[in-house]
Amino acid sequence: DQQVKQNSPSLSVQEGRISILNCDYTNSMFDYFLWYKKYPAEGPTFLISISSIKDKNEDGRFTVFLNKSAKHLSLHIVPSQPGDSAVYFCAASATGNQFYFGTGTSLTVIP
Amino acid sequence: DADVTQTPRNRITKTGKRIMLECSQTKGHDRMYWYRQDPGLGLRLIYYSFDVKDINKGEISDGYSVSRQAQAKFSLSLESAIPNQTALYFCATRAASTDTQYFGPGTRLTVL
Numbered sequence: 001d002q003q004v005k006q007n008s009p010s011l012s013v014q015e016g017r018i019s020i021l022n023c024d025y026t027n028s029m030f031d032y033f034l035w036y037k038k039y040p041a042e043g044p045t046f047l048i049s050i051s052s053i054k055d056k057n058e059d060g061r062f063t064v065f066l067n068k069s070a071k072h073l074s075l076h077i078v079p080s081q082p083g084d085s086a087v088y089f090c091a092a093s094a095t096g097n098q099f100y101f102g103t104g105t106s107l108t109v110i111p
Numbered sequence: 112d113a114d115v116t117q118t119p120r121n122r123i124t125k126t127g128k129r130i131m132l133e134c135s136q137t138k139g140h141d142r143m144y145w146y147r148q149d150p151g152l153g154l155r156l157i158y159y160s161f162d163v164k165d166i167n168k169g170e171i172s173d174g175y176s177v178s179r180q181a182q183a184k185f186s187l188s189l190e191s192a193i194p195n196q197t198a199l200y201f202c203a204t205r206a207a208s209t210d211t212q213y214f215g216p217g218t219r220l221t222v223l
Contacts, residue, residue: 034210041216043214044214046211046212093210
């Protein structure tokens with residue numbers, strides 16, 4: 001059973017606008033969440049993370065929001081750039097040992 | 112040079128063959144992971160290791176085995192490959208002090 005879900009397989013956004021990628025989880029024991037970005041023919045690369053003691057973390061154009069009561073997190077990219085076009089995976093961990101990944105959202109930023 | 116390398120990058124094999132995928136890292140991390148990626152299923156954990164004497168099963172370990180030959184090397188074996196093991200396989204490493212994993216470029220395996 002998928003413990004981390006990304007219900008939107010794809011998203012298209014105009015350059016300069018905001019991209020919002022969503023992720024839901026079912027395990028209330030998850031206490032650390034990460035976003036990875038993946039280009040074709042490459043491995044995923046770490047983008048941003050958030051601990052369950054926070055509800056927001058920012059790094060430049062990227063902000064991750066965590067809503068623990070809804071078991072939901074989102075990644076905001078603003079402004080979106082064509083180079084942001086990639087597949088984005090969210091991941092979650094309860095113990096720091098195993099990480100559970102979502103199915104990914106393919107973002108296309110249209111110039 | 113890449114910090115996490117995987118060999119081979121592509122492999123086509125036949126049902127019943129034994130296959131080994133290798134992963135090496137120069138990051139000095141003690142924790143290493145093997146994942147597979149399938150369309151619509153994301154990345155799923157096969158095995159992970161916290162040091163050469165510590166091997167743990169992940170979500171989908173059936174049909175796979177691993178060997179941690181050294182801190183820097185972690186191999187994944189398919190003893191008798193079957194077509195539903197056709198997938199993209201990723202190795203990852205992590206330092207004990209962080210939750211960030213560093214992934215290799217992946218191995219695309221096709222089992223005919």
